[in-house]
Amino acid sequence: MRTARLRTAHPVLWAGWAVLAAGAVLCVLGWYGVSGERYAERQLPYLASCTVPGAALIVAGAVLLAQGRGALAAARVEELYGLLVAAAPEGADGPRAAADAPVAVSGEMLMVPGGTLWHRADCPLVAGRTEAVVVDARRVAHGGLEPCPICEPAEETDG
Incomplete structure (x- = not known):
């Protein structure tokens, strides 16, 4: 083409x-x-x-x-x-619905050692990375990590 x-x-x-x-x-x-x-x-x-x-x-x-x-x-x-x-995959309402769908929905929060962001476990930036570890809640509370702009994790963590 x-x-x-x-x-x-x-x-x-x-x-x-x-x-x-x-x-x-x-x-x-x-x-x-x-x-x-x-x-x-x-x-x-x-x-x-x-x-x-x-x-x-x-x-x-x-x-x-x-x-x-x-x-x-x-x-x-x-x-x-x-x-x-x-x-591009089209959702039920067309391409706009697929673009508005969340990138990641997992409840588990991960981070890459030495990184500055925390992510959902199914975020494309950390999915499949063996070096990703569970987020330390104290580090998030003290402002040491920022939420990922791609997967937009919730402000509170379970862990």
Whole structure:
């Protein structure tokens, strides 16, 4: 599933590389012409007709490459967002109900040693982590731990 924007980014990239190559060829031709002339007044035509336009083409090619890669990155982000939206689970009331549902509902509170947050046991941030331990109620009471913003545990603990 490729978007139209992804298809239009490739010609810009190819054009950027072509313009960059043409500028490099002109710069080499200008350098070769200047190097073969002994006097400055004979070198100026090569500078004016090859080297300066070649440098301008190199800059234009770099701008086209940057713009093409930006468009390519934006198209990839849109494509990934479309895949994410298509794969999102829908609840009984549609996608909004699934977004409003709580992330975790467990009553057991855990923390990671050295961490600053306490979580519900089924919070995605601590679920499956073997180093997670039961929350010390004294540490929560003294303000040593903050509730997790993801699972939003209750202010009181059992333990």
